Amino acid sequence: MRRAALAIEALAIGLLFWSFFSDARYALAGAALAALGAAAALGAFGQRRELPHFWLWFASILVYAFLYLPLAIVVIFSFNDSKLAAEWVGFTTSWYAKLLADVDMLAAARNSVLIALTASAVATVLGTMAGIAMHRYKPRLLPFMVLTPVAMPEILLGVSLLIFFLNTARPALALFGIEFDLGVLTVIIAHITFCIGFVAIIVRARLAGMDESIFEAARDLGATPWETFRRVTLPLIMPGVIAGALMAFTLSIDDFVITFFTSGVGTKTLPLEIYTMIKVAVTPEVNAVSTLLMLLTLGMIVVAGRVAPDVLRGK
């Protein structure tokens, strides 16, 4: 009976989802909620032994639906043949065609990829060094500088870098005759600053689980520090380094807040474009670009799962 209750719950959620695309929105949503209540009642009278964690399952299914249905709606509406996102009219791929012809959007996408590639490459090198240094030498100031940008609200890093770039770096570089303004470079620097921490945390966690004696063995066999690093340490931490790089790339290409403060007027990235589209004029193009962006991150996660499965477990 409890299994039947969960099945009814799933059907009710499906009905709720469907009600969203229909004219009889309120009637269907009401019916779905009633079915949900019926499922709960059915479960309450069911045998405890049949499914001991029934209520956990019941709540978790709702939460999983809460996590996925909104995104499913975005994807579905990206194929909707209507200028308004209110209801389903018919299937079209014209929003994707329009997107691929949108010059601003393509320029923003190019900027995003360029920034994410550069920032994640530099952050991976610096973050790996920071992770090793934190593990080996237990410095005092470094962990503070590495971990704080990860933990604090993004807006704080954004505005402090804005002041620094415009009020300190620009006049200082002007003394040497170098013209400096907000743009791609400042966004890259800002992204590196917060990505270092994520890479360092992953690399340090990888090192922490390792047997110290292998490094001692390498040293006893006459390896120089560089040889030890190159032929023992690096191969061992490589999955962590790659996972860190992928994480840095994803964080950089998705970042909105810090980019918003450090990009200046001329430079646009995909998240900035999406923000403008949402705020100024919502067109179904947003659905299309969102769907493509989702596919990209999904691809990254699949790759991450292949090279470093333990990162996905949140370890």
Place this chain on the structure above:
Amino acid sequence: MARRRGERVTRWLVGGPPGAFLLLFFLLPSLIMIVASFRYPGEFGGLAPLFPAGPGEEGGLTTENYRVFFSDWIYFQIFLKSFGVAAFTTLVCLLMAYPIALLIARSPHQRRDLMVLLVVLPFASNFLVRVYAWMIILGPFDLLFTRSAVILGLVYVHLPFMVLPLYTNLEKHDPVLLDAAQDLGATGWSRFWRVTFPLSLPGIFSGSALVFIPVLGVFAIPEILGGIHDWLVGNMIKEAFLGVRDWPFGSMLSLMLTVCVLAVAGAAAWLAARGLQRA
């Protein structure tokens, strides 16, 4: 001896570059922001010169920004509102995350990774996309541009931050404890409230900090889903920097936010450590 010196050189070679980078682009900007909060706004936005060009010229240091902040009730109110919104968001996240974290922790080992992945996966899509999804959903139901819409969006964006630490904590619980409680005659509810829940307090505190702290500083979600001028601290800071361009005031607000964040993080760490001691 030579080895010792070699060790020190390696130490600087490894830790030096990231240290130097963060010193220049994190620590220095933070310090500059502290100084900026004591400066005058420039004539055309930004900052007035630190050293006035001559007598009668604008410039130098002042505590004016702090005086304005502490003398006007409205700023305090917005901070209070942000705390309220963050606290409520954290509570809703906790209520939604607990069952799912507990279910994953009590599932067979081979299924756990997939279930965790399913929680994290939507989190990988851009947060603006996730906020936008709620714009489409709430629009037809006339719920857009309300405080509830803001909370819903905040919960949606921050939920995984609560699930992961909770799960990591719950996974470590020894099932023998629950068996012992059952043998001693505890019912399902009292087993939960007197064994599982107290043991999970460290997870609750670290998850709460991971939700509460970023929510304190948000500005985009209230801007997109919320009503006009239903501002939080983040909106105030953004407006000070990019709207009216009063940087000293914005810096002062940012510092106040930093103080709040440090207080919350400190409280969470203290509570988690205490919970750990008791457990």
